[in-house]
Amino acid sequence: MAFAFVPRSVSGALASADDAPAAPPEGHVRATERRLQAAATAVAAVPLVLLVVAWLRFQGTGAFELVEAVAWIPTLGVGYRVGVDGLSLPLAAMTALIFVVSIAYPVDLRGRPLPYFALMLFLEGVSLGLFLALDLFLFFVFWDVSLVGMYFLIGAWGHGDAQRSALKFFIYTFAGSLPLLLAILGLYLAADPRTFDLADLGRQQPLAGGGLYATLVFLGFFIGFAVKTPLVPFHTWLPPAHVDAPAPASAVLAGVLLKMGTYGFVRVMLTLMPDTFARFAFPLALLAVVAIVYGALVALAQSNLKRLIAYTSVNHMGYVILGVAAAGAGFGSAEARAIALVGATTEMVAHGLITGALFLISGSMLLRGGTYELDAYGGLAARARFLTGLTVVAAFASLGLPGLAGFVAEFQVFAGTLSVYPWLAGVSLLGIVVTAALFLRMLQKLFLGPLPERWKAFPDLGPAEIGALGALLVLVIAIGVAPAWLLNMIDSFAGPLVGRP
């Protein structure tokens, strides 16, 4: 078990028999893995290119654009309907980028590269499908299948108690998905004519009347999306899954899969049942504030790098939900609520990029140092310049330093929430303070102070790692410095949704 943390290049001689039965020369294996990785990266880049094309063709009309619809189970009102609006396009583009970067990132493949890359590509297709789906049935199909893909990634390429973490992840999130399924069914049964078409359901507003039935459906959606987000107290699956997953899978899990939950809050709950949402907006905002403060405090107490990043995700997802709750509160100026919603959506994108980068960095630390314990490191700034520089940028972006993407997002969330729930906005500012403290502490423990003897040969990041992290962080800076291109895109859907004239 002790060797589980040793990188493959080192542990090759120690590899057990079942890993590589015929034991080909190590160099040959590495070359094969590299070729596979290059091919998988190329395949992963195709959707990214297509989404850039879609972005250039996007008009910003407020309705779904570039829609493709094919009948699937027409008798049941199910169709393969996909398309984009100002909410899904940025998330889909962010998803594609994170997958390209994560697939290209070096990782210990345990001698099984082919299924690893196949699963990553499968997950990319599923995640994009979820954000592009305009049909609740299709949405749920992608939703559930993503769990299966991640289950195998954690279980087979994870470390520590990977099997247990994978199982916990699967059971917990699947348990969340079933209330979601019941809620989707409830909405479907209430619609007339019955359909799973999101645009059609949006027009119909089948549960506008409210009542117990609508509340139950709302509750089902809430549990489903809150588990995935994860919102306190539904977050307990997240730390073990993150810590034991391989770093690229963690990046995907935090960067992409968590967004499925927050995306559901906006796409389904806010859009399809705005009246019920308004009734529950305040408790939701309250829960978001709890998540913000709790996530930050628990993250502060962590000594394990990956667990620390995992808990900051709980904190950041709290900002998103706070913004969404403010946007759906049903009172306050439409202008402010639009700002809150734009902020929440921007936070989804920003968090994906930033936390994706942070988790990938933690993977690099593991490959080099063999542990996530912060206390084991120190003084690395002297040895590893690129690692230090990129980590500092990512950490500052995560704690919300102006000029970086996180600030743009959080500023708008707070600005919007302030006019709806001023007290809650005030309390949640605490989260920013604590986050700043914990990231500074993390940077200090990793990079400052004297360099321990055993890290005298600590290697800096390689070109693949620098390229991957660079791609993410350049975008983080771009959004921080000149956010208009992203904000206008998001505003094209957020404005009409909150009824801003």
Add this chain to the structure above:
Amino acid sequence: MVADVIPEIVLVVGSVVVLLYALAAPRRLQAGAALLALATAALATVATLAMLGGPEYLTFADTYARDGTAVWGKLIVLAGTVGAIGLSVPWFESDHRHGEYYALLLLSALGAVFLAGATDLKQFVMAMMLSSATGFVLAAYHRRSSPASEAAIKYYLVGAFTSASMLIGVAYLFGLAGSTTLSGLTRGLPTGGLALATGAALVILAVTFKIGALPAHAWVPDVAQGAPAPVAAFVTSIPKVGGLIFLARLVLALPTESVEWRPLVAVLAAATMTLGNLAALWQNDVRRLLGWSAVSQIGYGLMAVVALERSALAVPSLLFFLLAYVVGNVAAFGVVVELRGRTALGEFTGLARARAWLAGALAVSFLSFIGVPPLVGFVAKLLLFGATIEAGYTWLAALAVVNTVVSIFYYARVLGPVYFGPLAGPVPVLGRWAAVATLACAAALVLVGIVAEPFYLAFTRAGLLGG
């Protein structure tokens, strides 16, 4: 009239031919019986397919239904039987006189087919007996295996008790209504009284034996574990098709105002799925685990019966469930057969490294049982949940959700080691026949799930005649 039962006639004639062939053929040609049985099943399938979309009516003096549900039930039975024959060929190869096994298999399938169409209590008794008696023999086919004998004895005992209850119950209902046809029951049954409740309860009890639901479920895990693996695949799934369809017809014939069958079936469903799941949790024998999972699955299927007449989704959900259940069950047991009957949980560790396709088939069947899209099991569960909610039994749907979450645990207890564990040793397999049957079933679970529209359309048009 005779044209209405061509598939049944094909099965009767086919099983006699197989039997005669088995008696006459030398030992080395016994496997030819399997080919004859396959041909019989294929011919019966063709004859049944010709009935698809035809007119729906009761025939043979209202004792037999020729409706969409019966036709689809037959097709599911026949498809499952073809799968079971595929699994049996390599398994029984070493058995010198196994030709008549296939005759029994066909007769047992015939019993299930009869059950699916029965709209008369005498017809029901006959079909139950045919299906049960052959089932007992099939379960005990390995005469020298003590687990098989034990399973068969348990199967037989539970069957004997419930047969008695069936006969008494049938006598009650006949006595009360003055008729044995279901339409006669609808007209003739009194609207209340202890006798009616007793008669109905006794007959329903007999059906719970056939479908392996509470309280007559106890044989399922034993047969799944002890019977020859291909027989386990067959007996724990195929007769249930007929049983569940007959139960649907029967409850519709009962006067709703006095016999509270909807809550009764709902409670049976709830108890069956919950007990099956809890019992499956800690099984270390994969076949026994599959047996308990089969019990819990039937609990989900009973939800469709609860929703009858209250939701348009009831009949389609019943048929989708039966399809998903039979195909998934044959696929899961098929993996056990192909692995030469290896059944201890520990022996499945690392299977994915040595036999990726088999591991994949196992994963697909389990994920379909759980209800992961886009597999057939998902469509079935979606429709079942929808039907139950629409029928006003939201609590049952919620309980089914909780049960589904619990079930992930024991399915993952098998799949986890299969995919994440190291391989301990070589994995010998049985042969091509079983592999083809297993993989075909797994492929069907994926394909029918994705191309669900034609099936759903046909299932919504399928009528359910009876009362």
